[in-house]
Amino acid sequence: MSDERSLSPAELAAWRAVVESSQRLLTRIEDELRAASGLSLADYHVLVRLSEAPDRRLRMGDLAAKLIFAPSRLTYHIGTMEKRGLVARQPCPADRRGSEAVLTDAGLAALRAAAPEHLLSVRRHLVDDLDEADLAALTRIFTRIDERLTAARAESR
Amino acid sequence: MSDERSLSPAELAAWRAVVESSQRLLTRIEDELRAASGLSLADYHVLVRLSEAPDRRLRMGDLAAKLIFAPSRLTYHIGTMEKRGLVARQPCPADRRGSEAVLTDAGLAALRAAAPEHLLSVRRHLVDDLDEADLAALTRIFTRIDERLTAARAESR
DNA sequence: ACGCGGTATTTCAAATCTGAACAACCGCGC
DNA sequence: GCGCGGTTGTTCAGATTTGAAATACCGCGT
Incomplete structure (x- = not known):
């Protein structure tokens, strides 16, 4: 707390630990998921979000928000998953600008096949x-951070 | 703890909170760093690591390990930073296979210019x-995770 | 009904990242 | 001293990610 333009050693240590370890953790868990199922972590998260959505479908924008993906990234990513048969893309009936990503049976099966090993990996x-x-x-900590970030984002509009 | 192949709701909540919030946090802090200084977070971390190293220089491999970069990524990234004058690349005197990345005066100046705002951002x-x-x-938590991951990596060799 | 500012998504080119294959070199053991 | 398995970085091609610009459409106000 000495200088508000800086961080104390303890604060710096916490920040560094979070940045590095979360990076290493994600990398490791993704490697294991890939090896076991052929899915990337992003693939997996897409499948999870769709599987939780009513009617197993979501608007592109909503899905992008949940995944923290830039719009063009989601377009590309859903494209690759579509080629593999994991999801389908359908025009949105209510809004002709939009489209929806829909979880296919194959996608749900892939999720179910991958989940146990993956969760074990997270546990481990x-x-x-x-x-x-x-x-x-x-x-508690990360939920609070998230709330603050979301609030801060709303302000800077 | 019910089923070892799964995670309890509390465990799942923690995992999700960490994944999402750390993602959002990093994105946000990187955006602010970029806007204020023109540096990416990766640029910044390279500069920090080099500035802390004896003689402001590090072997490519060591730097890659600290940054958790794949080797080819570091080669590429140092290349872009070299073009901007932030670092220089020099052959390693002791080992003719290797090269070292060296922090330039301009690189150090860029780091010093960027640090206060960036740390403020982390604080905020x-x-x-x-x-x-x-x-x-x-x-404590992330340091322990990191130790375990590093240990696990050593095993799987 | 019409225009218009705003929204949802895609397209495109450029930047970045990954993994496999390569080239150069180290140092140990014969 | 030589050869060989192992290490260090780089290169290369391909996959992914980004951001800006384009496209198509919404719905409000007139």
């Missing part, structure tokens, strides 16, 4: 290291 | 939300 590399208090702290 | 979006206990918890 993250959850098993944490006790209940850690878990709660992580959830 | 992360540190200000945390009390001392949170800070310590984050550091």
